[in-house]
Amino acid sequence: MDTIGEFISYLQALGPSKFLRVFWFFVIFEFFRYFLLDLVGLILHRVSIWTNRKRWKRAREEFKKENPLVSIIVPGKNEGKHIFKLVKSLSEQTYRNYELIIIDDGSDDNTPIICKSLLKNGLIDQFYRNEERGGKASAANLGLRFTKGKYIIHLDADCSYDNDAVEKIILPFYYDKDIGGVGGNVMVRNYKESLVTTLQAVEYFNSVGIGRIVTSQFGIYRIISGAFGAFRADVMDKIQGWDIGPGLDGDITVKIRKSGYKIHFAPEAVCLTSAPNTFKKLAKQRYRWDKSLIRFRLRKHKDILFPTQGFSIINFISFFENILYNLVLNFMWYFYFIDLIFNFPNLILHVILTNLFLYTSMGYIKLLIFGLFRKRTNAPNYYFIPYIPLMVLYFGYFLRFVRTRAYFMELFFKASYNDPWNPLKTSIHAKEKGL
Amino acid sequence: MKDINTEIIPSKENDHVIEFAGYTFYTIYNTDSLKTDDIVFYDVIIIQAGDPEFTRHIITRIRGHFNPEHYLKPILLLNQSSLKDPYTNLLDGTLYSLEQIKLILPKLQNILLRIKDLTFSSSLSYEALIIQKVLSYMYSRDMEEMEPFVDFNSGIGYNYPILSVNFSRHEEHQVLNIINIMLEEKLMKKEFLDSVYLCTKCTTGYLSYREVCPKCNSSNATSQDIVHHFPCSYVGPIEDFKNQIDDALNCPKCNKTLRHIGVDYDKPSIINDCLSCGHRFQDFNVKAKCMTCKFDNEVEKLNKSSINALSVTKKGQIMSVSGYVTTSKDLQEIIGTVKMDTFRTMLKYEIERLKQTEGNSNLAVLHLKNSGEAYSTMDNELQRTMLKVLIKAIRKYLPTSSVITFYSSSTILIAINDLPLKIARRLTEEIITLMRELMETNFKNMIVTLEHEVKAVTVKLSSDLQIQQLVKDYI
Numbered sequence: 076m077d078t079i080g081e082f083i084s085y086l087q088a089l090g091p092s093k094f095l096r097v098f099w100f101f102v103i104f105e106f107f108r109y110f111l112l113d114l115v116g117l118i119l120h121r122v123s124i125w126t127n128r129k130r131w132k133r134a135r136e137e138f139k140k141e142n143p144l145v146s147i148i149v150p151g152k153n154e155g156k157h158i159f160k161l162v163k164s165l166s167e168q169t170y171r172n173y174e175l176i177i178i179d180d181g182s183d184d185n186t187p188i189i190c191k192s193l194l195k196n197g198l199i200d201q202f203y204r205n206e207e208r209g210g211k212a213s214a215a216n217l218g219l220r221f222t223k224g225k226y227i228i229h230l231d232a233d234c235s236y237d238n239d240a241v242e243k244i245i246l247p248f249y250y251d252k253d254i255g256g257v258g259g260n261v262m263v264r265n266y267k268e269s270l271v272t273t274l275q276a277v278e279y280f281n282s283v284g285i286g287r288i289v290t291s292q293f294g295i296y297r298i299i300s301g302a303f304g305a306f307r308a309d310v311m312d313k314i315q316g317w318d319i320g321p322g323l324d325g326d327i328t329v330k331i332r333k334s335g336y337k338i339h340f341a342p343e344a345v346c347l348t349s350a351p352n353t354f355k356k357l358a359k360q361r362y363r364w365d366k367s368l369i370r371f372r373l374r375k376h377k378d379i380l381f382p383t384q385g386f387s388i389i390n391f392i393s394f395f396e397n398i399l400y401n402l403v404l405n406f407m408w409y410f411y412f413i414d415l416i417f418n419f420p421n422l423i424l425h426v427i428l429t430n431l432f433l434y435t436s437m438g439y440i441k442l443l444i445f446g447l448f449r450k451r452t453n454a455p456n457y458y459f460i461p462y463i464p465l466m467v468l469y470f471g472y473f474l475r476f477v478r479t480r481a482y483f484m485e486l487f488f489k490a491s492y493n494d495p496w497n498p499l500k501t502s503i504h505a506k507e508k509g510l
Numbered sequence: 511m512k513d514i515n516t517e518i519i520p521s522k523e524n525d526h527v528i529e530f531a532g533y534t535f536y537t538i539y540n541t542d543s544l545k546t547d548d549i550v551f552y553d554v555i556i557i558q559a560g561d562p563e564f565t566r567h568i569i570t571r572i573r574g575h576f577n578p579e580h581y582l583k584p585i586l587l588l589n590q591s592s593l594k595d596p597y598t599n600l601l602d603g604t605l606y607s608l609e610q611i612k613l614i615l616p617k618l619q620n621i622l623l624r625i626k627d628l629t630f631s632s633s634l635s636y637e638a639l640i641i642q643k644v645l646s647y648m649y650s651r652d653m654e655e656m657e658p659f660v661d662f663n664s665g666i667g668y669n670y671p672i673l674s675v676n677f678s679r680h681e682e683h684q685v686l687n688i689i690n691i692m693l694e695e696k697l698m699k700k701e702f703l704d705s706v707y708l709c710t711k712c713t714t715g716y717l718s719y720r721e722v723c724p725k726c727n728s729s730n731a732t733s734q735d736i737v738h739h740f741p742c743s744y745v746g747p748i749e750d751f752k753n754q755i756d757d758a759l760n761c762p763k764c765n766k767t768l769r770h771i772g773v774d775y776d777k778p779s780i781i782n783d784c785l786s787c788g789h790r791f792q793d794f795n796v797k798a799k800c801m802t803c804k805f806d807n808e809v810e811k812l813n814k815s816s817i818n819a820l821s822v823t824k825k826g827q828i829m830s831v832s833g834y835v836t837t838s839k840d841l842q843e844i845i846g847t848v849k850m851d852t853f854r855t856m857l858k859y860e861i862e863r864l865k866q867t868e869g870n871s872n873l874a875v876l877h878l879k880n881s882g883e884a885y886s887t888m889d890n891e892l893q894r895t896m897l898k899v900l901i902k903a904i905r906k907y908l909p910t911s912s913v914i915t916f917y918s919s920s921t922i923l924i925a926i927n928d929l930p931l932k933i934a935r936r937l938t939e940e941i942i943t944l945m946r947e948l949m950e951t952n953f954k955n956m957i958v959t960l961e962h963e964v965k966a967v968t969v970k971l972s973s974d975l976q977i978q979q980l981v982k983d984y985i
Binding site (some may be wrong): 181191194201202203205206207214217317318500501502505510 | 662724740741746752779791
């Protein structure tokens with residue numbers, strides 16, 4: 076009781092300057108960037124939709140009139156068990172003029188049998204198989220080589236799609252001719268499966284459902300998810316497809332940006348994915364994802380940060396924002412923690428509790444306010460109410476530690492080149508050439 | 511007593527005929543010299559012809575005949591070594607001069623003696639007729655085994671000597687049906703030799719397997735390797751990497767020259783381009799075009815059949831001598847009849863009932879003498895249909911308490927219960943008239959020979975004995 080009493084007294088005694096001194100990390104970075112800026116971005120997005128409604132209408136009309144062929148490519152290994160469901164999900168699409176191309180990257184299960192059967196029955200249009208696994212990029216590139224469509228959609232086999240998803244993801248190309256790639260809105264399908272999937276659903280709500288609307292609105296949207304992304308075929312020809320992964324979806328987005336095209340996020344083009352259902356699996360996935368920030372942002376595409384030929388301020392901001400909030404802030408959090416230990420050793424418990432309170436409160440406010448901006452949800456917002464306090468531990472601690480390890484391992488050991496996700500035969504060359 | 515020649519001498523009446531050791535040898539030089547009906551008058555046939563085609567024709571005519579006096583006739587081949595399987599297996603010997611008859615005589619005598627052991631009865635089923643023929647031939651030649659030969663001219667790719675000769679190339683799949691019946695009836699044992707795949711439409715086995723475009727079924731296609739360049743992950747057909755200056759392969763994405771397979775690139779698969787429709791694909795469809803009927807079969811749907819070496823069972827040997835061959839399969843499932851075993855049991859109960867009631871019941875037999883001739887003109891299905899129609903018609907004449915069974919494919923037994931013998935005879939005669947009309951309507955060029963007999967069932971004899979006594983003249 077004494078501790079609670081002391082904590083309340085501590086809160087009452089906090090003046091604005093002291094609050095800022097102790098909770099500067101929350102105020103400057105988290106509150107400003109992930110609440111205020113997101114809110115402004117969402118409002119601008121809404122305003123932009125309303126003011127450009129005629130332009131969107133024209134885009135829809137032009138799209139319907141042209142009715143272009145869309146090539147959907149689905150590369151993967153041992154994905155046979157998901158393919159039939161995917162095919163069914165696609166057969167419900169409102170947009171019909173598409174060809175479905177499945178690429179089997181050296182599966183060692185019954186995937187080829189399933190796919191050949193689907194091909195024979197006319198449920199998929201093209202099926203290619205590489206006996207030797209070459210990695211996701213090579214499989215995607217093989218599919219890309221044989222596409223005939225004006226637009227290319229890249230899908231993951233284990234996802235399913237809203238029945239208007241294809242239509243919604245292609246539409247932005249008709250809204251703005253400078254758009255080279257469009258990212259779909261990825262939501263967690265299995266949010267009820269376990270605690271970790273529920274927490275990921277909340278995370279996706281913020282970072283994908285809201286975060287990408289905002290970055291897209293500001294023109295700094297930087298990653299077209301591999302689970303659901305659309306590209307102009309001529310742009311893909313120009314950038315010559317995917318390069319070696321892991322992290323190839325972020326890499327291709329940068330390549331498109333560097334070629335002078337815009338990247339757009341389509342929040343209404345919804346894709347449901349199955350998120351990892353244990354913390355161990357999640358840690359493994361994020362460890363892979365997070366390494367790519369160092370590899371692609373700081374190494375392969377570092378030229379974006381320097382005023383070299385073809386410098387683009389918007390690309391610079393996109394990179395800078397990404398590096399600042401993901402990399403710099405991640406390490407700065409440790410400095411913040413050390414700052415607290417050294418300067419406020421007696422108040423450390425109160426500070427931690429207050430931080431928990433602040434982050435949780437912000438979580439609820441975001442759920443409430445940002446929820447109003449979402450047209451399509453995969454789960455009712457109230458479902459997540461009990462889980463918001465846990466987000467501090469999940470996002471603030473668990474994922475932070477995973478991220479720190481990933482950055483450290485990539486910075487000092489180039490660990491991504493040893494990732495078995497990509498075959499060694501290709502990673503060796505990528506490492507040699509700094510790709 | 512007739513003089514037995516110890517020297518080979520030409521006949522005085524016919525220059526085609528020679529006589530030796532009491533046997534007459536008829537020599538065939540060309541088709542004109544062979545009147546099919548005539549060969550029954552001679553003991554042995556000698557084919558002396560330069561043309562293998564003609565020889566094959568003669569052999570087929572004799573061995574393909576349905577009269578045992580023709581198809582069992584010993585045949586020798588004179589002065590012709592170019593004849594190959596399977597026809598040589600239908601011969602009983604090859605001579606280089608007529609003098610060699612002396613050497614082969616014991617074998618011929620043995621064949622002719624064994625033929626005398628055989629009994630022949632007409633059989634309703636065409637299949638039964640062929641089976642009887644096979645068994646008789648094998649018995650007469652003291653053959654226990656029949657091995658098929660690979661034969662280009664065979665409709666199924668394999669020739670079973672005395673069996674295949676009965677069918678034209680287009681109908682040769684029936685050989686396999688007959689073998690199956692023989693195996694089911696345990697007349698033969700089998701030993702697996704090979705499998706054949708037959709056209710789904712015409713059931714012949716002369717198929718051309720082709721890799722075809724899955725879209726347009728054309729086999730006009732080209733193939734090329736898919737190349738994966740490791741450093742930049744470019745993957746595409748090898749044509750993307752070729753240039754017009756030299757043989758080097760250059761990556762179209764990063765312009766690097768491909769150096770070492772397995773190190774900086776590999777070829778993970780191939781791609782095919784259809785030159786007819788332009789379709790691009792990895793896996794060809796495999797189709798089997800029937801060279802007989804031109805039907806393009808899906809290979810998965812081809813009829814697969816086993817080719818087996820056959821050997822005669824004890825049952826088969828007994829049946830070949832007794833001449834009674836029936837295929838119970840043909841006679842089962844004909845509505846309005848019961849199986850022979852059931853008929854026997856029912857007759858047994860009827861005898862017991864008669865012992866108690868002193869009533870009158872009768873046993874009738876109907877026999878079609880030239881059934882083989884009738885059935886040879888019909889396929890299995892038609893035979894079955896005809897039997898069904900026949901039984902349905904017979905049933906209309908009989909009280910419902912009557913029981914009908916097929917004793918053999920040419921013999922029908924009827925238990926006409928609870929009626930005086932006089933009425934049973936009248937009913938049977940009416941049935942015979944009906945059957946004759948039916949047969950004459952359906953087989954216009956055939957003389958129908960129907961026989962029948964009716965006997966009252968007696969309580970003094972067993973059911974089996976009464977059946978035996980009734981049918982003994984018809985088997």
